[in-house]
Amino acid sequence: MQGAHSEPAAAHVHDHVKEYYGKILKQSSDLKSNACVPSAKPIPVYIRKALTKVHPEVTAKYYGCGLAVPECVEGCRMLDLGCGSGRDCYVLSQLVGKSGHVTGLDMTEDQLEVARKYIDYHMETFGYKKPNVNFVQGYIEALREAGLEENSYDIIISNCVVNLSPDKASVLREAYHVLKEGGELYFSDIYSNAPISESLRANEVLWGECLSGALWWEELVRLAEEVGFCKPRLVTASVISVGNEELEKLLGDYKFVSATYRLFKLPKSSEKERCLVMYDGNITGLEEKVEFDAQYTFKVNEAMEVDGDVASILKNSRFAEEFTFQTQGKSSTTSGSCWTKPKVTPVNPFELAEQLGSASVAPSTGLCCGPQESCCK
Missing domain, CATH: 3.40.50.150 (Vaccinia Virus protein VP39)
Known part of the structure; x- marks a missing residue:
């Protein structure tokens, strides 16, 4: 090391x-x-x-x-x-x-x-x-x-x-x-x-x-x-x-x-619970979507499933007012019956660089659709 x-x-x-x-x-x-x-x-x-x-x-x-x-x-x-x-x-x-x-x-x-x-x-x-x-x-x-x-x-x-x-x-x-x-x-x-x-x-x-x-x-x-x-x-x-x-x-x-x-830098007591989030489209210059990281791209008015780490980040940072949050499993007119899952991406930056260089990153997949499309458009 x-x-x-x-x-x-x-x-x-x-x-x-x-x-x-x-x-x-x-x-x-x-x-x-x-x-x-x-x-x-x-x-x-x-x-x-x-x-x-x-x-x-x-x-x-x-x-x-x-x-x-x-x-x-x-x-x-x-x-x-x-x-x-x-x-x-x-x-x-x-x-x-x-x-x-x-x-x-x-x-x-x-x-x-x-x-x-x-x-x-x-x-x-x-x-x-x-x-x-x-x-x-x-x-x-x-x-x-x-x-x-x-x-x-x-x-x-x-x-x-x-x-x-x-x-x-x-x-x-x-x-x-x-x-x-x-x-x-x-x-x-x-x-x-x-x-x-x-x-x-x-x-x-x-x-x-x-x-x-x-x-x-x-x-x-x-x-x-x-x-x-x-x-x-x-x-x-x-x-x-x-x-x-x-x-x-x-x-x-x-x-x-x-x-x-x-x-x-998050509060020590912050909870990490998987949930659904929806981008509200109010960030200047990014009214259609926010590419948060290699794994998560949030499109306006489209529900996305996020893991506990990302949920905690969004809820406890300057992004809190830019998203609507919904705990999974609870009925909601916001999330409907389906939502978009994030891309599967490597944590190794060399592997990600190789993927981005060959433009072969797998697309996001909808929970209730085929691999090439999201059901929540």
Whole structure:
């Protein structure tokens, strides 16, 4: 297990990453591998529209993997771990609206300088009279030391940053502390198919390229539950082709994926009872359906059976007002006599990436219909 290995000294890693992302890399095209890949899922129209309003210099210094923009964020207090030049913060600024707020945290002053430079530009572009964004210098392993208060954020995002940390357990622990009860850590990152060797973790270029610091995906599941989060929900995954012969030789048989997970901080006393839920269609930009994770896609006014974990998440988070809940077995005009069952999907992100790449994910099946259709259209 990766936890049995000793990570490189924190101070050394932090100094190297600051140098790599603050001085060596001038723009995303300077990266030496393909680790920073686009999202495996199509980007929703409302997010694409928000991206077009972000200043070109901010976008040019973006080094993320996948897309770390969750749904249902209007009015929320959000935190971006390792915000870099602030691209995702400025996208989220538009989505949370004037009543919400976004804090970006990064340890690299050169990146924060770019982010802060364009606060006024973006507020004017978005039509806000006062900023709903601020940027803080600090370490993702020590959020409270950076002045962030406990139980103060609805949502935390992170985009291809956790792998750069020498202490992943502390990152998850600190995120858990500053999240409100019912809050979520929604993040994209790089994962390996096995624990990375000591020698590779000592390679500074591989670490800076988000590869040798990658968590073994099974270790993420263990760490998250140890910290107190509910079982991680896998949203999507893409296979990473390193695209650099020299680095590929060093890596040997190691494989990598970019994967997005969502982790929720739920009340300790929350019940986990299987039930039926129906999406009400009121989330901005997602009026027809919500793709919650790889397993569950909720269509408006269509009953869906959910397991106890997902039922607890929906009932105890910001999603509670977006769904109608019905305990299975009880008569209900809402659920009728049939409902849609979720897809059967792998928990292994490498298997999911393979399925998504071949577009062979099995469709949802209705309880009272054939395998190719839902009876609750």
